[in-house]
Amino acid sequence: MGNIIEVTGLKKSFGSLEAVKKVDFTVKEGSLFAFLGPNGAGKSTTIDIISTQLQPDAGEVIIDGYRLGQDDDRIRSSIGIVFQDSLLDPLLTVEENLQIRGRLYGRPRPELQAEIEAAAETAGVTEFLKRPYGKLSGGQRRRADIARALIHTPKVLFLDEPTTGLDPQTRKRVWEMVLKLQREQGMTVFLTTHYMEEAAQADYITIIDHGEVLAQGSPLELKNRYASDMLKIKPVNDVELTALLEELGLAFERDAAGIYHIALDSTAEALGILDRCRDNIANLEIVNGTMDDVFINLTGTEVRS
Structure with a gap:
């Protein structure tokens, strides 16, 4: 398969701080890609740039054939993002939250309802669609967050530390759902995580620190090289x-x-x-x-x- 994400020569500074110093990497279509780095490594800045939330100082980003800075609306239509902190309204039901999200894409009501049902089924939230988001458990909220990101059937799903703060059993259930998306639906998953056992399941890993790429490869290649x-x-x-x-x-x-x-x-x-x-x-x-x-x-x- 070809590359669905290509990042070349990416740079970003905040005053005298060089957050990203010249980052290059690619992501294969349909793969599970892990992007790792300690806090302050430049990981979040890089993700904010390639998801169109932040403008780079230099470099080129192409997602699904669309060029950052020229085709940003098309890029946004091709990606879904699950942030570490939820964007959903705790007072509304899961279904109401999904309806509000879906309307941003201008879908007709019948089509939107079908997409909500499909996203809810995929993310495993059907049983609590009618419950207020704020009344859900941590694992249920995380699955609802993923359903929100799936409404428009993105080609690339960004997951920013999706299991942080969850108990081991809930982490396992969320992770099984993520793998199902990637393996059964062919969705490209772009993952950041602090759990190395999760990263070890990725097809390819890029590790950065101090705004620079330190190493890239499959988990086996990296372990053979650095462990x-x-x-x-x-x-x-x-x-x-x-x-x-x-x-x-x-x-x-x-x-x-x-x-x-x-x-x-x-x-x-x-x-x-x-x-x-x-x-x-x-x-x-x-x-x-x-x-x-x-x-x-x-x-x-x-x-x-």
């Missing part, structure tokens, strides 16, 4: 294992529980080590590198919420 698997061994005899690791020239750390932590260049490297010390193993574990490791190694910090 190491870890072999943990609890030996029968500490002296023997220490001597073996030093002989092999392997860096290691021994924690307070007497477990040796050995960073691996690849998972397969563990086989040779274990073969050499098989009679000296009381317990062992191989821990795969994670997206948390990737993020920390690139930015020097955990994701800041």
